[in-house]
Amino acid sequence: GAGVSQSPSNKVTEKGKDVELRCDPISGHTALYWYRQSLGQGLEFLIYFQGNSAPDKSGLPSDRFSAERTGGSVSTLTIQRTQQEDSAVYLCASSPSRDTGELFFGEGSRLTVL
Protein backbone atom coordinates (compact mmCIF):
# COMPACT_ATOMS: atom_id res chain seq x y z
CA GLY A 1 0.00 0.00 0.00
CA ALA A 2 0.94 3.64 -0.17
CA GLY A 3 0.70 4.36 3.55
CA VAL A 4 2.96 3.79 6.53
CA SER A 5 3.10 0.11 7.37
CA GLN A 6 3.86 -1.25 10.84
CA SER A 7 4.37 -4.77 12.12
CA PRO A 8 3.41 -6.61 14.16
CA SER A 9 0.01 -5.07 14.78
CA ASN A 10 -0.16 -6.83 18.13
CA LYS A 11 2.59 -8.23 20.32
CA VAL A 12 2.23 -9.92 23.68
CA THR A 13 5.45 -10.64 25.50
CA GLU A 14 6.69 -11.59 28.91
CA LYS A 15 8.46 -9.16 31.17
CA GLY A 16 12.19 -9.22 30.56
CA LYS A 17 12.01 -10.26 26.91
CA ASP A 18 13.23 -8.12 24.02
CA VAL A 19 10.87 -6.94 21.28
CA GLU A 20 11.35 -5.45 17.83
CA LEU A 21 8.78 -3.30 16.10
CA ARG A 22 9.07 -2.49 12.42
CA CYS A 23 8.03 0.54 10.40
CA ASP A 24 7.98 0.93 6.64
CA PRO A 25 7.43 4.62 5.83
CA ILE A 26 5.88 6.18 2.77
CA SER A 27 8.30 5.99 -0.12
CA GLY A 28 10.24 9.23 -0.54
CA HIS A 29 9.51 10.53 2.94
CA THR A 30 12.79 11.58 4.50
CA ALA A 31 11.51 12.14 8.03
CA LEU A 32 10.48 9.22 10.25
CA TYR A 33 9.13 9.40 13.80
CA TRP A 34 8.29 6.96 16.55
CA TYR A 35 5.67 7.81 19.15
CA ARG A 36 3.92 5.80 21.80
CA GLN A 37 0.49 6.17 23.29
CA SER A 38 -0.16 4.76 26.71
CA LEU A 39 -3.71 4.29 27.98
CA GLY A 40 -5.44 7.64 28.45
CA GLN A 41 -2.38 9.60 27.39
CA GLY A 42 -1.47 11.69 24.38
CA LEU A 43 1.14 10.72 21.87
CA GLU A 44 4.60 10.72 23.41
CA PHE A 45 7.51 11.46 21.07
CA LEU A 46 10.30 8.86 21.18
CA ILE A 47 12.77 9.35 18.32
CA TYR A 48 13.10 11.12 14.97
CA PHE A 49 15.16 10.34 11.88
CA GLN A 50 15.82 12.84 9.09
CA GLY A 51 17.67 11.59 6.06
CA ASN A 52 21.22 10.62 6.91
CA SER A 53 21.48 12.96 9.90
CA ALA A 54 22.01 11.71 13.43
CA PRO A 55 18.64 10.85 14.97
CA ASP A 56 16.98 12.94 17.65
CA LYS A 57 16.73 10.46 20.52
CA SER A 58 15.59 12.97 23.10
CA GLY A 59 12.26 11.25 23.71
CA LEU A 60 13.53 7.75 24.43
CA PRO A 61 12.48 6.99 28.03
CA SER A 62 15.45 4.76 28.94
CA ASP A 63 18.50 3.07 27.49
CA ARG A 64 16.44 -0.06 27.01
CA PHE A 65 14.92 1.68 23.99
CA SER A 66 16.79 2.02 20.72
CA ALA A 67 15.93 2.49 17.08
CA GLU A 68 17.64 2.38 13.76
CA ARG A 69 16.73 3.28 10.24
CA THR A 70 18.46 1.34 7.53
CA GLY A 71 19.06 2.82 4.11
CA GLY A 72 16.95 5.82 4.92
CA SER A 73 13.80 3.73 4.73
CA VAL A 74 12.66 0.96 7.07
CA SER A 75 13.03 1.55 10.80
CA THR A 76 13.12 -0.84 13.73
CA LEU A 77 12.35 0.12 17.32
CA THR A 78 13.88 -2.27 19.84
CA ILE A 79 12.89 -2.51 23.48
CA GLN A 80 15.19 -4.63 25.60
CA ARG A 81 14.21 -6.30 28.85
CA THR A 82 10.61 -5.17 28.54
CA GLN A 83 8.74 -3.94 31.60
CA GLN A 84 5.00 -3.76 32.18
CA GLU A 85 5.07 0.03 31.90
CA ASP A 86 6.27 -0.40 28.30
CA SER A 87 2.77 -1.62 27.39
CA ALA A 88 1.40 0.89 24.89
CA VAL A 89 0.59 1.43 21.24
CA TYR A 90 3.76 2.30 19.36
CA LEU A 91 3.08 4.54 16.38
CA CYS A 92 5.38 5.26 13.50
CA ALA A 93 4.93 8.28 11.25
CA SER A 94 6.68 9.73 8.25
CA SER A 95 6.66 13.07 6.47
CA PRO A 96 8.24 14.47 3.31
CA SER A 97 10.35 16.91 5.34
CA ARG A 98 10.97 18.04 8.88
CA ASP A 99 9.28 21.41 8.45
CA THR A 100 5.77 20.19 8.96
CA GLY A 101 3.56 18.90 11.68
CA GLU A 102 1.50 17.02 9.13
CA LEU A 103 2.66 13.51 9.81
CA PHE A 104 1.40 10.34 8.18
CA PHE A 105 0.89 7.70 10.83
CA GLY A 106 0.79 3.95 10.59
CA GLU A 107 -1.84 1.91 12.40
CA GLY A 108 0.50 1.22 15.29
CA SER A 109 1.85 -1.82 17.08
CA ARG A 110 0.07 -2.66 20.31
CA LEU A 111 2.56 -4.03 22.82
CA THR A 112 1.38 -5.85 25.92
CA VAL A 113 3.97 -6.87 28.48
CA LEU A 114 2.72 -9.46 30.93
Added chain:
Amino acid sequence: DQQVKQNSPSLSVQEGRISILNCDYTNSMFDYFLWYKKYPAEGPTFLISISSIKDKNEDGRFTVFLNKSAKHLSLHIVPSQPGDSAVYFCAASENNYGQNFVFGPGTRLSVLP
Protein backbone atom coordinates in the same frame (compact mmCIF):
# COMPACT_ATOMS: atom_id res chain seq x y z
CA ASP B 1 2.91 18.57 34.03
CA GLN B 2 0.92 18.44 30.81
CA GLN B 3 1.76 21.28 28.44
CA VAL B 4 -1.26 20.54 26.24
CA LYS B 5 -4.56 19.77 27.91
CA GLN B 6 -7.85 18.54 26.60
CA ASN B 7 -10.02 18.62 29.66
CA SER B 8 -13.02 16.87 28.17
CA PRO B 9 -12.24 13.17 27.72
CA SER B 10 -15.48 12.72 25.78
CA LEU B 11 -18.21 14.67 24.04
CA SER B 12 -21.54 13.64 22.54
CA VAL B 13 -23.31 15.71 19.92
CA GLN B 14 -26.43 15.22 17.83
CA GLU B 15 -25.95 14.81 14.10
CA GLY B 16 -26.26 18.13 12.30
CA ARG B 17 -25.33 20.20 15.34
CA ILE B 18 -22.02 21.90 16.08
CA SER B 19 -19.20 20.02 17.83
CA ILE B 20 -16.74 22.15 19.78
CA LEU B 21 -13.55 20.52 21.00
CA ASN B 22 -11.32 22.53 23.30
CA CYS B 23 -7.61 22.55 23.96
CA ASP B 24 -5.53 24.58 26.41
CA TYR B 25 -1.78 24.92 26.59
CA THR B 26 0.66 26.32 29.09
CA ASN B 27 3.74 27.20 27.02
CA SER B 28 3.46 30.75 25.69
CA MET B 29 6.20 29.97 23.17
CA PHE B 30 3.95 27.61 21.23
CA ASP B 31 3.27 29.09 17.79
CA TYR B 32 2.03 26.15 15.74
CA PHE B 33 -1.06 24.09 16.47
CA LEU B 34 -2.58 21.04 14.90
CA TRP B 35 -5.60 18.81 15.21
CA TYR B 36 -5.47 15.11 14.41
CA LYS B 37 -8.35 12.66 14.19
CA LYS B 38 -8.05 9.00 15.13
CA TYR B 39 -10.44 6.16 14.39
CA PRO B 40 -10.16 2.89 16.36
CA ALA B 41 -7.38 0.59 15.16
CA GLU B 42 -6.07 3.26 12.81
CA GLY B 43 -3.26 5.76 13.09
CA PRO B 44 -4.04 9.45 13.65
CA THR B 45 -4.68 11.50 10.53
CA PHE B 46 -3.92 15.17 10.17
CA LEU B 47 -7.02 17.35 10.13
CA ILE B 48 -6.20 21.05 10.27
CA SER B 49 -3.49 23.42 11.47
CA ILE B 50 -3.08 27.03 12.52
CA SER B 51 -0.11 29.25 13.28
CA SER B 52 -0.06 32.10 15.74
CA ILE B 53 -0.18 34.76 13.04
CA LYS B 54 -3.82 33.81 12.53
CA ASP B 55 -6.76 33.46 14.88
CA LYS B 56 -8.89 31.32 12.59
CA ASN B 57 -8.39 28.71 9.91
CA GLU B 58 -11.22 27.06 8.05
CA ASP B 59 -11.34 23.92 5.92
CA GLY B 60 -14.79 22.84 4.88
CA ARG B 61 -16.80 21.81 7.93
CA PHE B 62 -13.78 22.22 10.19
CA THR B 63 -12.66 25.51 11.72
CA VAL B 64 -9.90 26.02 14.24
CA PHE B 65 -9.88 29.12 16.44
CA LEU B 66 -6.81 30.31 18.32
CA ASN B 67 -6.81 32.68 21.29
CA LYS B 68 -3.13 33.21 22.10
CA SER B 69 -3.73 35.47 25.07
CA ALA B 70 -5.87 32.79 26.69
CA LYS B 71 -3.60 29.98 25.46
CA HIS B 72 -6.66 28.28 24.10
CA LEU B 73 -7.72 26.77 20.83
CA SER B 74 -10.86 25.07 19.71
CA LEU B 75 -12.00 22.94 16.82
CA HIS B 76 -15.51 23.50 15.49
CA ILE B 77 -17.21 20.92 13.30
CA VAL B 78 -20.36 22.13 11.56
CA PRO B 79 -22.52 20.28 10.79
CA SER B 80 -21.43 17.21 12.71
CA GLN B 81 -21.80 13.85 10.99
CA PRO B 82 -21.72 10.31 12.41
CA GLY B 83 -18.49 9.71 10.49
CA ASP B 84 -16.85 12.41 12.60
CA SER B 85 -17.05 10.11 15.62
CA ALA B 86 -13.39 9.63 16.58
CA VAL B 87 -10.76 10.71 19.06
CA TYR B 88 -9.43 14.19 18.37
CA PHE B 89 -5.92 15.18 19.45
CA CYS B 90 -4.68 18.71 19.78
CA ALA B 91 -0.92 19.31 19.35
CA ALA B 92 1.30 22.36 19.78
CA SER B 93 4.89 23.33 19.07
CA GLU B 94 7.25 26.31 19.20
CA ASN B 95 8.27 25.60 15.64
CA ASN B 96 6.83 23.56 12.83
CA TYR B 97 9.18 20.61 13.29
CA GLY B 98 7.29 17.35 13.52
CA GLN B 99 9.23 15.93 16.45
CA ASN B 100 8.61 18.98 18.62
CA PHE B 101 4.83 18.80 18.68
CA VAL B 102 3.38 18.08 22.11
CA PHE B 103 0.10 16.18 21.98
CA GLY B 104 -2.87 16.40 24.30
CA PRO B 105 -4.60 13.28 25.67
CA GLY B 106 -7.46 13.49 23.20
CA THR B 107 -11.22 13.95 23.28
CA ARG B 108 -13.53 11.19 22.11
CA LEU B 109 -16.34 12.67 20.00
CA SER B 110 -19.53 10.70 19.47
CA VAL B 111 -21.96 12.07 16.90
CA LEU B 112 -25.35 10.54 17.46
CA PRO B 113 -27.66 9.94 14.47
